[in-house]
Amino acid sequence: MDMSTLPRAVELASFGMRAPRWSPGGPCALHSEIFAGGRDGSGAGMALALALDGLPPGDEREVLWVQDAVSIRLTGRPYRPGLPAALRRRLIHVATASCEDALFALEEALRCHELACVIGEIAGNPRALDFTASRRLTLMAEKHGVPLFLVRLDAQRDLSSARMRWQVEAAPSPAPRWNAQAPGPPAWRAELFRSRVHAPGEWILCDDGQGLAAERPADTPDHGDLAAAAGDRALAAR
Amino acid sequence: MAIWLPRLAIERWQHAERSAAGEGLNAPNRSAIVALIEEAAHGPRIAAVDGAALAAGVSPEMRLTDARVLCPTLRAVPGDPGGDLAFLRRLAAWAQRWGPWTALDGHDGLLVDVGGATHLFGGESRLLADARHCLARQGLTARLALAPTAGAAWALAHYGPEGAILPDASLRGPGEDGGMADALACLSVAALRLDDEVLLVLRRLGLKRIGDLARIGRDALRRRFRQPSPELNPLMRLDRLLGRVAEPLLPIELVQPAWVQRRLLEPIRHREALEHVLADLAGDMACELERRGEGARRLELGLWRVDGDVAMRSVELAAATRDPAHIARLFGARLDAIDAGFGIELVRMRAVWAEPLGPGQADLDTRTARRGTTLAECLDRLSVRLGAGAVRRPAVHASHIPERAQAWRAPPMPDPDSQGLSDPPGRPLKLLDNPEKIAVLYATPDGHPHRFRWRGHVHEIARVEGPERIAPEWWREKGSTRLRDYYRIEDSEGRRYWIYRAGLAGDGRGGLPDWFLQALYG
Numbered sequence: 166m167d168m169s170t171l172p173r174a175v176e177l178a179s180f181g182m183r184a185p186r187w188s189p190g191g192p193c194a195l196h197s198e199i200f201a202g203g204r205d206g207s208g209a210g211m212a213l214a215l216a217l218d219g220l221p222p223g224d225e226r227e228v229l230w231v232q233d234a235v236s237i238r239l240t241g242r243p244y245r246p247g248l249p250a251a252l253r254r255r256l257i258h259v260a261t262a263s264c265e266d267a268l269f270a271l272e273e274a275l276r277c278h279e280l281a282c283v284i285g286e287i288a289g290n291p292r293a294l295d296f297t298a299s300r301r302l303t304l305m306a307e308k309h310g311v312p313l314f315l316v317r318l319d320a321q322r323d324l325s326s327a328r329m330r331w332q333v334e335a336a337p338s339p340a341p342r343w344n345a346q347a348p349g350p351p352a353w354r355a356e357l358f359r360s361r362v363h364a365p366g367e368w369i370l371c372d373d374g375q376g377l378a379a380e381r382p383a384d385t386p387d388h389g390d391l392a393a394a395a396g397d398r399a400l401a402a403r
Numbered sequence: 404m405a406i407w408l409p410r411l412a413i414e415r416w417q418h419a420e421r422s423a424a425g426e427g428l429n430a431p432n433r434s435a436i437v438a439l440i441e442e443a444a445h446g447p448r449i450a451a452v453d454g455a456a457l458a459a460g461v462s463p464e465m466r467l468t469d470a471r472v473l474c475p476t477l478r479a480v481p482g483d484p485g486g487d488l489a490f491l492r493r494l495a496a497w498a499q500r501w502g503p504w505t506a507l508d509g510h511d512g513l514l515v516d517v518g519g520a521t522h523l524f525g526g527e528s529r530l531l532a533d534a535r536h537c538l539a540r541q542g543l544t545a546r547l548a549l550a551p552t553a554g555a556a557w558a559l560a561h562y563g564p565e566g567a568i569l570p571d572a573s574l575r576g577p578g579e580d581g582g583m584a585d586a587l588a589c590l591s592v593a594a595l596r597l598d599d600e601v602l603l604v605l606r607r608l609g610l611k612r613i614g615d616l617a618r619i620g621r622d623a624l625r626r627r628f629r630q631p632s633p634e635l636n637p638l639m640r641l642d643r644l645l646g647r648v649a650e651p652l653l654p655i656e657l658v659q660p661a662w663v664q665r666r667l668l669e670p671i672r673h674r675e676a677l678e679h680v681l682a683d684l685a686g687d688m689a690c691e692l693e694r695r696g697e698g699a700r701r702l703e704l705g706l707w708r709v710d711g712d713v714a715m716r717s718v719e720l721a722a723a724t725r726d727p728a729h730i731a732r733l734f735g736a737r738l739d740a741i742d743a744g745f746g747i748e749l750v751r752m753r754a755v756w757a758e759p760l761g762p763g764q765a766d767l768d769t770r771t772a773r774r775g776t777t778l779a780e781c782l783d784r785l786s787v788r789l790g791a792g793a794v795r796r797p798a799v800h801a802s803h804i805p806e807r808a809q810a811w812r813a814p815p816m817p818d819p820d821s822q823g824l825s826d827p828p829g830r831p832l833k834l835l836d837n838p839e840k841i842a843v844l845y846a847t848p849d850g851h852p853h854r855f856r857w858r859g860h861v862h863e864i865a866r867v868e869g870p871e872r873i874a875p876e877w878w879r880e881k882g883s884t885r886l887r888d889y890y891r892i893e894d895s896e897g898r899r900y901w902i903y904r905a906g907l908a909g910d911g912r913g914g915l916p917d918w919f920l921q922a923l924y925g
Contacts, residue, residue: 204858205898206833210925213832227778240833240923245797245809247830247922257814259785259794270785277781309775335897337865347868348893351925372925 187329187363189370189377193219194328194360195306196299200317203239203288207335208316211353214372216282216314217249226281228252229274231259233267235288236318255281264291268298275305275313283311288318296324303327322358330359336369350374354382404501405556406513406534407546412439412451412487416480418542436474439482440467450482484510501534506553506652512560514553514652527568535566553652554644555587558594558613583645588614595640601628605637616641661695662753663687670709670746674738677706677747681734684752685727691754698723698760704734706741707749714741718787721814722779723758729780733787782814799826804876805889805921806834829868829891831901831922838919841902848908848915852890855902857920862894870904885912891924899924 185191193215201208216228230243237260245253259274261267267287274283283306287294303326306313315327322330333356338349352371357363368379408414416439436459439451447467459474470477488510495505495513501524504516517530524530531547538545548559550569559567569586587594590613592605610616616624616637624638633639642648665680665687681704692699703717716737724730776784786794791813800810844854851867869890877884885906893899900923906916 204860205900206831206923206925207898210832213925229781237836241835242833243797244805244831244834244922245799246805246826247832247834247924248797253826257782257794257796258811259789261789261793266789269788273776273781273784276775277778278775279778280781311775335899337895337897338893338899344868346866348866348891348899348924351899352897354897 185363186366187357187360187368189218189379193312194362195310196303196313196315196327197329197331198299198315198317198325198327199331199333200320200322201333203236203318205335206240207333207351207353208318209240209243209284209286210351210372211331211333211355211370212284212314212316213249213252214351214353214370214377216284216312217251218377219312220251220281224281225255226279227255227257228281228284229257229259229270229277230284230286231261231267231270231274232286233264233288234260234262236286236316239288239318240286264293268293268302271302271313271315272305275302275311276309277311278309280311283313285313285315286318287315288320290320290323294323296326299325299327327359328361329357329363332356332358339371339373404515404517404530404534404547404549405508405553405560406498406515406538407508407557407560408491408511408513408538408543409546410451410544411491411511412482412484413437413453414543415487415490416451416483417453435478436461436476437478437480438467438470440479441482441484447479450484487511500537501530504654506654508553508557512557514556517549527570528566531566531568551583552644552646553650554596554640555583555646557596558587558590558644562590562594584613584617587644588612588617592616592637595637595644596634597637597640598634601635601637613641613644660753660755661688661691661697661699661757662751663691664749664751666749667747670748672743672746677738677741677743677750678731678735680750681738682727682731684750685731685734688730688752688754689725689727692725692757692760693762695757696759696761697754697757698725699730699754699757701754701756702730702734703753703755704737705749705751705753706747707751708743709745709748712744716741717755718783719756719791720779721782721786723760724779725760726780729783733783736784736787802876803873805830805873807876809834829871831899832925834922835920838903838921841918841920843902843904843918849888849904852892852902852904852918855918855920857900862898862900864892865895866893867891873903883912885910885916 197215199208199212199215201211232242242260243256243258245256248256259270261270264287267285271283271285274280302313302315333353336352336354338352341347341349350371350373352369354367355370356367357365359365367382369382371378416437436456437453438449438456438461440447441450442448445466449461449463449465449467449470451463452461456474456477459477461470461474461477467479491507491510491513495507498505498513498515502515502517502520506514508514521527521530524533527549531549534547535545546560546565548556548563548567550556550559550567555569559569569583592610592613592615593602594613597605605611610619621638628636628638630636633643639648643650663684665684667680671677671680688699688702699720700723701717701719703715706714708714716734718733718737720733782794794814795811796814798810798812800808802808839857842856843852845852851869852864854861854863856862867890870888873887873889875884875886887903887905888907889901889903891899891901900920902918902920904916904918906912908915
């Protein structure tokens with residue numbers, strides 16, 4: 166084994182200091198988990214926004230969306246007229262009865278090189294979705310280079326090998342230009358609480374149809390820097 | 404549907420003559436007295452005659468010498484039975500325009516199975532009119548009849564009124580055969596397609612019509628006619644005529660699907676051995692399909708057991724393929740519930756549905772393993788494990804009702820062009836399968852909502868846009884269906900929903916309107 170490629174201890178210690186901030190438009194991780202509540206569509210909306218953010222422009226490959234039965238009951242099925250225009254014509258939906266079937270479908274989909282990305286929605290913390298299962302998904306995604314965005318509805322933050330883990334909730338939307346009383350473009354309050362390459366942090370994300378825009382929330386202190394200064398690893402789960 | 408072409412041979416000859424003379428099909432008949440002859444045991448015999456010869460007293464089955472006595476100017480032309488048969492075969496393939504399945508009937512008739520296809524032509528009578536028109540355009544005299552069984556259609560075509568239609572059993576009156584026997588009772592016994600000798604016997608017995616046979620009872624008939632062949636046995640013919648016994652017919656065009664099988668020396672009872680056989684069969688099937696230049700879309704696997712039972716499994720593929728590993732893998736996932744009993748002795752695989760597929764390039768590099776599967780393979784694996792209805796693609800449907808504006812289709816189909824159907828703006832990302840009823844607080848019944856309770860939680864509405872009024876589809880729904888007023892709302896925490904009020908207060912279609920939450924924004 167070539168020891169020279171491994172990071173030295175001093176680099177690991179200062180990783181949090183040097184780690185670049187996450188920003189939209191950067192390279193996306195191949196396995197992301199998005200924790201969201203089962204009472205609104207913010208999880209799926211954020212997953213689609215991240216997926217579109219990571220896709221190259223002009224991509225014509227299909228997108229596979231896997232849902233288990235509980236998540237269909239909680240938040241419904243994708244609705245074609247409401248999908249982002251870039252995805253409307255190339256979405257394939259897979260409805261599964263159980264979490265095991267959903268994991269099988271996700272793994273098969275990640276093996277397929279003709280897919281642009283895979284979106285999964287699994288509700289709760291089923292027994293089948295343990296660390297081994299998430300590790301399998303990570304390995305499969307990295308082997309074939311197909312990004313996976315797994316939405317976890319009403320779930321605890323259990324053990325997982327996902328490369329980026331987000332906690333998302335809805336945020337009040339920016340006022341539209343013409344009617345201030347109407348709901349505006351979707352906005353989310355997203356917390357990146359674990360990542361291999363980025364320092365953790367919190368953002369208000371907004372998808373105005375042109376792309377994903379991020380700004381730091383005004384009311385919270387910058388946890389990312391604090392954590393790094395404390396010598397904490399960026400990988401640590403909360 | 405039975406098509407009888409009583410003058411096929413002579414009309415075909417006349418057509419050939421006119422074509423040779425460079426005249427059109429509709430040129431007037433020349434006043435020649437013509438007979439087509441065939442060689443028989445005692446000299447030439449007349450096979451077919453034209454109208455002029457018939458008027459002169461010449462009829463088929465006559466000896467040519469006898470006919471010459473009657474009509475010295477008769478012009479005898481050798482017939483062409485082989486050509487007639489080839490023409491009839493072509494005509495049978497052409498007759499598939501009326502039904503998927505056609506068969507030859509003797510040397511001058513066709514049988515077409517039009518079951519379930521009549522509505523395409525606007526009903527049974529219009530189908531017959533279309534057939535008559537098309538045949539007349541070819542210059543053929545035809546007698547047509549439509550009936551539930553091939554025998555009845557044949558009988559009506561030859562001995563019934565012109566263009567007779569006997570409707571299907573479900574549309575007719577009560578009774579075992581729905582009155583079919585009554586409808587056919589007045590036809591001659593010759594309509595039973597019997598041998599001449601049997602017809603002679605029946606005539607001597609005084610049985611002239613089909614109704615007479617029914618009157619004397621089955622037992623008497625069975626005692627008198629014991630021959631097992633249907634041409635010699637009126638009872639068998641009668642049963643087939645009335646559909647009591649199925650009648651096997653040979654279709655004109657039989658497509659042989661590719662099939663391969665392995666007969667096993669030792670019956671196998673174990674899964675591992677079966678998978679091995681399956682892999683061999685998939686390899687054989689790949690060779691067979693490659694030879695034909697086809698790829699399989701639907702495959703059937705039959706497993707014959709020693710103790711006289713058979714298990715069938717079938718898989719459908721998203722795209723034509725002949726990749727043996729893929730086929731073996733798909734069937735491998737379907738082998739779980741098979742009971743091997745005392746062992747499986749014969750395994751057969753059939754490509755029931757195949758599509759043309761050109762020869763492909765073998766994967767010469769080892770990158771395939773790393774590159775993963777194709778989309779079609781992935782969809783096949785998913786639908787084999789999860790069921791065909793699990794993998795679908797949302798597509799446009801022509802409706803303005805939100806839940807009907809989206810249809811689900813099988814995935815290999817690309818989304819059909821939406822043809823100017825533009826998606827309305829401001830639609831939600833996810834639609835609930837069933838709208839959920841919510842309790843709403845409002846200032847006025849037809850004003851904006853202020854607060855609502857959904858799944859046990861209260862949401863304060865911070866922003867609202869609406870109403871967007873969507874009227875019911877009056878052409879398919881009942882008149883009491885209420886219109887919907889949709890509101891896009893955002894609650895105090897920023898969650899966005901799509902809710903509607905079903906109806907208006909005082910619209911005369913029920914009491915106070917209910918509110919429903921139908922969809923979630925992303």
